[in-house]
Amino acid sequence: MAGAPARVTSGLKVQCGIAAPKIEIRDLSKVYKGRNGDTVALQNTDLTILQNEFVCVVGPSGCGKTTLLNIIGGLEASTSGSVKVDGVEVKGPGKERGVVFQQYALFPWKTVQKNVEFGLKLRGLSKQERKEKAEHYLELVGLKDFAHAYPKELSGGMKQRVAIARAYAVQPEVLLMDEPFGALDAQTRAQLQEELLKTWQKEKKTCFFITHDVEEAVILAQRVIIMSARPGRIKEIIDIDIPYPRDQSTKLDPRFISIKNEIWSKVYREYLEVTK
Template identity: 75%
Template sequence: MISTRDNQRIEIEIKDVSKVFEGRTGPNVALETVNLNLMQNEFVSVVGPSGCGKTTLLNIIAGLLEPTTGSVRVGGKEVRGPGEGKGVVFQQYALFPWMTVQKNVEFGLKLKNISPQERKEIAASYIELVGLKDFGNAYPKELSGGMKQRVAIARAYAARPDVLLMDEPFGALDAQTRAQLQENLLNTWEKEKKTCFFITHDVEEAVLLAQRVILMSARPGRIKEIIDIQLPYPRSQQLKVTKEYNDIKNALWSKVYEEYLDHMK
């Protein structure tokens, strides 16, 4: 499908998506009539109160959950399961502890039946891209949390998906490591230009990374507002000291906090 905006292709099309979970006390509406388009190579961050359905929406896009109503299309094809050009990075690293960094990054390529030599070369290039060139033969237990998450990101990129889905990938990291990985992700995205759907609770992070920020309402999750982030790339942590950044961050924080207060009523 082609967008009328700058002739970009719609990479992710979310149409009338609702999700209801059946619980012991009755139905639990996690998402209600969500409509959203992400353009090819666009970076979008998603924020909102805890329990607003952000992760549920990501899992539906990833094909890990089915919507109760509505549909999701990625690259023009309806999502009917995992894979299909989608890479997922979760907060927990989900690395295979018995595999080296090199073998972890090669894993998705092996599933695609890529030859051993080619997958070795591809994996090595992405390991270098995330700054772990000297750790290809290390095992996960030998790595810090930030290094493990870089391996997870390299593995997702190495499979060459059109879409990268990230669920609070830096949420468990200390502030310094988080800042480093934010810049690393920005640099990688600017080189690779994937469509990124990035969930975060951190308003500063959302504004630093994204071209648009999606604010979701409290449960049931709906899209309350879409904020265009008019800040130029390339971006770095230095952006955080500028008036332009802080004006956007503070305005977004007020909206998020207002939604949180509504949720607590």
């Protein structure tokens, strides 16, 4: 019913039904040592993310969102606590986890296709296998006709599609995305949101997506994780009980607007804590 509050859950039941845990975060803390004292980025964080689930994380700047993603990705070590993927503790980067950052990080001297093939080459695939996989994922993100172009010839949105295709091509089980659309204009951002959802529905990866944009979180996610002001903790978990497929017209739905406003008010309260 329009205007009804979003459901706050324990995180073990989502729209798609009961599924096995994919990522288990237990009592996770991260403290950065500095000349002016310690900074507690994360404190006693607990979260379970399910197989094939799409989760978005929102919260004020400095609340530890990126730190959490980096620890899941094995790019940083926690101070205490643990992260497990399929029951195995994360000790560093792994092929089952792919990362997409806000900056495209493409090799400017390689073509679009060769950029997508890069991770496949590291994994020892043959030239033909690399070509076939790159073509498949470039077609999936709508860039098949730009396979032989160079990054300097692409728009920002196209570069980000290449980065997404490259991450998908190595077929990670978990896709970690740190504000991948944050630097794009509104129209390109909306287009890539829809394309990402279509790709996720076809490929069924587990997606952990960080954003500052509450509207983006609600259009993409099955659950939205609200993080508190520093020290970062899981403040609230909200089910987005809006059926897929979703597109930009979904944003006009009264239910969408109600959930977005509810989450925004909670995030804003955390922002006010930061600015006190």
